[in-house]
Amino acid sequence: MSVDPTSAKPLPVITDLTRPFWTAAKAGRLVLQKCQQCGTFNFHPKPWCIECGSRALEWTDARPGGTVYSHTVSRSVAMNYQGWAADLPVILCLVDLDDGARMYAQVTDCAPEEIRVGMRVTVHFESISDEAGIPKFRLERSAA
Numbered sequence: 001m002s003v004d005p006t007s008a009k010p011l012p013v014i015t016d017l018t019r020p021f022w023t024a025a026k027a028g029r030l031v032l033q034k035c036q037q038c039g040t041f042n043f044h045p046k047p048w049c050i051e052c053g054s055r056a057l058e059w060t061d062a063r064p065g066g067t068v069y070s071h072t073v074s075r076s077v078a079m080n081y082q083g084w085a086a087d088l089p090v091i092l093c094l095v096d097l098d099d100g101a102r103m104y105a106q107v108t109d110c111a112p113e114e115i116r117v118g119m120r121v122t123v124h125f126e127s128i129s130d131e132a133g134i135p136k137f138r139l140e141r142s143a144a
């Protein structure tokens with residue numbers, strides 16, 4: 001893949017293994033591989049279950065909620081991709097999904113000083129190409 005780092009955000013390299021994840025996100029769905037032997041949700045996509053080694057993995061809709069496990073804030077252009085410049089600062093989190101997998105993702109619609117470990121987040125999706133979308137998260141805000 002070649003991307004002009006001065007102009008664009010990098011796009012994922014989509015393989016047969018990862019395509020269901022990206023195309024589902026394009027359609028507004030969060031899907032993960034679920035092991036048919038032990039029930040573990042696997043992420044990132046793999047040919048076998050990270051827990052039991054079974055190859056019986058099935059793409060399954062995951063619940064949309066999660067909890068912030070850790071976070072950082074990027075205030076500079078990540079890896080010189082100027083396409084990110086307008087989005088800065090960017091909050092990057094490890095999110096523990098309610099279904100058990102841990103996902104690296106951006107948290108949007110949140111002030112950098114507001115993000116905390118343990119906060120509840122819910123998924124939303126951004127279209128990034130004709131083929132792919134990407135899951136992002138925002139804080140669950142109680143309807144007061």
Ligand SMILES: [Zn+2]
Pocket residue numbers: 035036037038039040049050051052053054
């Ligand atoms: Zn398993």
